[in-house]
Amino acid sequence: MFVDQVKIYVEAGDGGDGCVSFRREKFVPQGGPDGGDGGRGGNIIFEVDPQLSTLVDLRYQQHYVVKHGGHGSGHNSSGRGSEDRVIAVPVGTLVRDFKTGEMLGDLVMPGQRMVAAKGGKGGRGNSRFKTAVRQAPVDAEPGEPGESRWLTLELKLLADVALVGFPNAGKSSLMAAMTRANPKVGAYPFTTLHPNLGVATWHDAKRRAFHVTIADVPGLIEGAHEGKGLGIRFLKHLERTTVLLHLVDVSIMAMNDPVTDFEIIRDEMIQYDEKMSQKPFFVAATKIDIVEDSEKLNHLRGYCEGRQIPFFEVSSASAVGVQPLIRTLGLAVVKYRKTQATVLKSDADEVS
Numbered sequence: 001m002f003v004d005q006v007k008i009y010v011e012a013g014d015g016g017d018g019c020v021s022f023r024r025e026k027f028v029p030q031g032g033p034d035g036g037d038g039g040r041g042g043n044i045i046f047e048v049d050p051q052l053s054t055l056v057d058l059r060y061q062q063h064y065v066v067k068h069g070g071h072g073s074g075h076n077s078s079g080r081g082s083e084d085r086v087i088a089v090p091v092g093t094l095v096r097d098f099k100t101g102e103m104l105g106d107l108v109m110p111g112q113r114m115v116a117a118k119g120g121k122g123g124r125g126n127s128r129f130k131t132a133v134r135q136a137p138v139d140a141e142p143g144e145p146g147e148s149r150w151l152t153l154e155l156k157l158l159a160d161v162a163l164v165g166f167p168n169a170g171k172s173s174l175m176a177a178m179t180r181a182n183p184k185v186g187a188y189p190f191t192t193l194h195p196n197l198g199v200a201t202w203h204d205a206k207r208r209a210f211h212v213t214i215a216d217v218p219g220l221i222e223g224a225h226e227g228k229g230l231g232i233r234f235l236k237h238l239e240r241t242t243v244l245l246h247l248v249d250v251s252i253m254a255m256n257d258p259v260t261d262f263e264i265i266r267d268e269m270i271q272y273d274e275k276m277s278q279k280p281f282f283v284a285a286t287k288i289d290i291v292e293d294s295e296k297l298n299h300l301r302g303y304c305e306g307r308q309i310p311f312f313e314v315s316s317a318s319a320v321g322v323q324p325l326i327r328t329l330g331l332a333v334v335k336y337r338k339t340q341a342t343v344l345k346s347d348a349d350e351v352s
């Protein structure tokens with residue numbers, strides 16, 4: 001099951017209480033204070049696990065509570081700290097405070113961690129309160145309470161390339177041809193009900209391997225931005241992809257004019273979010289192994305050439321055109337990553 005929004009409760013451990021105790025030994029009259037400190041309460045931590053692609057595990061478990069740190073005891077023994085609880089989340093998880101809506105974190109890098117609720121410090125035992133003039137303090141601190149709150153987690157996929165198009169355009173088939181992913185393919189609309197992720201690999205002239213993450217998004221239809229079909233729910237996953245690859249069926253299976261198909265999808269995305277118009281995008285004509293007369297293909301090619309839109313022809317069935325497409329997408333993504341790195345660097349320069 002694909003789940004991209006959950007609400008969870010996190011409660012970190014309270015710190016253990018400090019202890020009030022005095023040394024009692026047969027030949028040591030009036031032994032001083034020896035109450036130990038409480039242990040710290042464990043934190044609740046989110047950690048990005050690149051293997052995950054949904055928040056489904058958090059749908060089934062909603063409450064995360066860490067137990068308190070151990071209390072201090074006599075003989076100056078400190079309480080044990082309680083262990084942190086680590087919750088694995090997928091790449092692209094946004095964390096918000098449920099009550100205030102405040103954005104607390106954006107977890108984008110594999111292995112990245114964020115403290116979701118901080119454990120309380122242990123209280124000090126009475127041996128810490130001894131001074132020259134107070135030889136027998138009877139005070140000790142209680143442990144600090146651990147942080148607790150309700151959080152909303154929202155997944156917005158972070159893929160380099162998203163495959164977009166009408167149902168049946170051939171998105172999942174191309175995904176299967178480009179990556180090791182094995183999405184469901186079917187000769188009926190809306191075979192794909194949630195986004196799938198896969199990784200395509202290509203090599204540059206020096207045989208260095210590059211990886212490009214690809215998202216196969218459920219088919220869009222006219223009115224998607226208003227919720228038609230599978231609608232808006234999945235359009236949000238396109239917000240954070242770098243490159244959009246429009247797939248347009250030009251084969252004998254296609255019902256409509258390919259240029260109209262392309263324009264409808266492009267329009268839907270821009271109506272959903274104006275920023276989509278700024279993303280680099282490519283067009284690929286699909287299923288070219290079953291093109292009978294080339295009218296549709298030529299029409300789409302002419303349209304793209306006239307507008308300087310990078311245009312490709314592919315067949316997932318025969319793998320024609322797939323490798324050059326991966327390479328071009330890869331180069332576009334690498335170029336984008338470089339500009340991002342420069343942007344980040346110039347930000348850093350400004351700060352320093």
Ligand SMILES: Nc1nc2c(ncn2[C@@H]2O[C@H](COP(=O)(O)OP(=O)(O)OP(=O)(O)O)[C@@H](O)[C@H]2O)c(=O)[nH]1
Binds near residue numbers: 184
């Ligand atoms: N001959 C041929 N058939 C293809 C090719 N690509 C896809 N098809 C067929 O087209 C139909 C739809 O393919 P899918 O890959 O499921 O299309 P989709 O865009 O993922 O569809 P939805 O998930 O419903 O949006 C299936 O019957 C595929 O077998 C191709 O390159 N050549």
Ligand SMILES: [Mg+2]
Binds near residue numbers: 173191192218
């Ligand atoms: Mg599909």
